[in-house]
């Protein structure tokens with residue numbers, strides 16, 4: 339009893355399932371037993387019905403039973419079920435400090451610490467019905483295959499008390515949901531090593547077996563909330579080719595679509611969970627992930643392929659880690675991995691519309707209206723000294739985290755990567771410097787940065803990791819700046835392609851004259867406002883310029899510059915800095931009349 343009971347205290351065994359009755363076939367009995375074992379639960383079996391119990395069915399199939407396998411037969415008589423409750427009572431007496439007879443304390447201990455429930459299999463007679471009602475006094479609900487009176491409101495049990503009828507193929511997942519059992523997965527079930535030590539690992543082109551998305555490819559990742567009954571926990575599907583049908587060096591589109599459900603889950607938490615896809619996948623040895631939302635880029639190494647890594651293992655990782663890190667709010671996780679262009683194109687619009695809605699939530703907030711900003715240090719696995727300071731008017735440079743997301747992330751995990759930052763004394767209003775923020779950045783950057791300017795790309799600009807959506811850099815002779823989006827593969831007027839620029843800007847160092855930032859930040863009134871603001875933009879790659887059309891029109895109206903959109907060059911009219919200068923001179927771009935940038 340002590341040896342087993344301690345497992346209920348240290349959570350090696352979260353609880354038990356008291357299975358009464360029998361299943362229509364031995365095969366179903368084995369399946370249910372296996373499902374319960376996978377969740378690390380003990381299975382106490384008793385009460386034969388019509389002469390048969392689940393334990394006898396397992397015995398007929400040659401399944402090993404006993405304490406070691408956690409499949410424990412208590413006896414065929416209906417009264418044998420009391421041993422399961424006796425076990426729970428003794429755990430409360432031994433480890434919960436309850437005295438014999440103190441039924442309230444026994445109830446409280448079991449309700450809060452022992453995740454147990456009754457599975458009523460097959461017909462339920464009056465005796466079994468009475469037992470189900472009795473189990474409620476320990477905080478244990480009953481889930482019945484047979485249609486018996488349900489007792490749904492919460493009260494003594496954490497959630498519902500008696501739920502029926504539930505088909506046998508869903509009875510275990512329903513029991514876990516009703517009991518509020520949190521799934522813990524001791525080891526992520528994939529054929530390659532897994533851990534934070536692999537997070538900073540890159541998979542170079544020559545080491546790569548297959549890649550998805552990236553600069554020229556199509557891809558997105560998206561996490562959404564569903565109702566509990568709409569999500570089947572651990573359901574993982576690959577729609578399109580699996581790795582076995584892809585040749586070495588292959589390039590595929592990808593959609594990682596994650597449905598989560600939980601009684602405490604809120605749509606506001608979606609961006610926080612979605613952004614963690616990045617570091618969860620990177621923990622797998624031989625898997626490289628970069629970017630987020632609809633600019634993700636994933637590679638699988640040849641070594642991982644040889645070890646048996648499949649596309650479906652992306653789902654295994656996300657299922658395990660979302661339960662592990664967000665167990666308080668997530669009860670169920672299902673993942674679909676699309677690797678065919680047709681479906682990815684069909685779905686990407688839904689994701690993009692949601693990204694837009696998430697970004698729009700902050701529309702009327704300003705940096706002055708709050709005293710608190712939020713930090714993000716999630717990307718320190720790649721750039722150990724990098725810190726994003728997220729303000730209402732400046733989202734994280736990946737574009738996936740805004741101020742509200744930082745706030746929600748802190749609510750979910752108060753000791754996590756998103757901490758509230760008190761602005762404190764104002765050091766410089768124009769550049770956006772505050773004493774509280776400087777102090778935080780100094781510590782969080784491991785004392786490599788002293789000063790942080792929220793609104794300047796020249797004077798102590800924000801550092802970059804590698805996840806920025808865009809890079810802005812100064813084009814000195816134009817007195818302006820260019821902006822390039824990460825999927826633009828061509829040459830820019832800086833004389834560098836995006837990949838070379840990314841090497842200069844990333845890595846967590848301040849690079850005056852260069853910043854990584856989100857697309858959305860361009861439309862913010864605080865976009866490099868200390869350096870003259872968005873009026874400095876003289877070149878944007880065409881695709882991004884078109885996408886930002888409305889925003890650029892609004893910037894023109896806000897700054898009193900007519901035809902601002904037309905004054906900005908792109909690669910179709912200017913590829914070198916000289917060509918940009920010639921173009922903007924002809925158009926009378928306002929940057930030419932602004933004070934010098936340096």
Ligand code: SF4
Pocket residue numbers: 613714715716717718725726733734735736737738739803805806
């Ligand atoms: S880029 Fe910044 S905001 Fe985005 S996840 Fe990384 S540290 Fe956080």
